[in-house]
Amino acid sequence: MYRIGQGYDVHRLVEGRELWLCGIRLDFELGLLGHSDADVAIHALCDAILGALALGDIGTHFPDTDPRYKGIDSKKLLANVCQLMRDKGYELGNCDITICAERPKMKPYIPSMRQTLAEVINTPVDNISVKATTTERLGFTGRMEGISASAVALLHKI
Numbered sequence: 001m002y003r004i005g006q007g008y009d010v011h012r013l014v015e016g017r018e019l020w021l022c023g024i025r026l027d028f029e030l031g032l033l034g035h036s037d038a039d040v041a042i043h044a045l046c047d048a049i050l051g052a053l054a055l056g057d058i059g060t061h062f063p064d065t066d067p068r069y070k071g072i073d074s075k076k077l078l079a080n081v082c083q084l085m086r087d088k089g090y091e092l093g094n095c096d097i098t099i100c101a102e103r104p105k106m107k108p109y110i111p112s113m114r115q116t117l118a119e120v121i122n123t124p125v126d127n128i129s130v131k132a133t134t135t136e137r138l139g140f141t142g143r144m145e146g147i148s149a150s151a152v153a154l155l156h157k158i
């Protein structure tokens with residue numbers, strides 16, 4: 001039995017914050033604003049997995065009003081979501097993430113992003129796809145006001 005889910009997230013780009021995407025820190029002059037480390041790509045993936053399980057969203061499981069999650073490494077949230085998935089009797093088949101950002105260029109980071117997510121999820125790296133695109137300088141991502149990410153995840157019964 002298979003279940004599919006999708007997730008989407010946006011965070012604002014600001015000065016004075018580190019930029020974390022797919023569990024790694026990127027070398028960039030701006031970072032994403034959020035209660036956690038604001039890893040928009042992991043948040044989209046968590047919502048895709050939770051969506052596949054019909055278990056609500058990341059905000060219901062890890063409220064941004066809860067001081068326990070202040071500044072938290074989003075890899076911990078993903079590990080927690082994967083535990084929920086396995087508790088429900090499911091395993092990740094594969095997932096596909098698209099990061100939408102004008103800059104920085106993601107290409108050099110993609111292999112370590114995939115490797116990092118594979119280790120957190122405990123799945124082979126070829127189950128993890130990470131892609132990046134720009135919006136051709138259009139809209140909020142094009143103006144570098146924020147970064148968005150979307151993800152789909154396919155789960156199968158253990």
Ligand code: MG
Pocket residue numbers: 009010011034038039040043
């Ligand atoms: Mg978020």
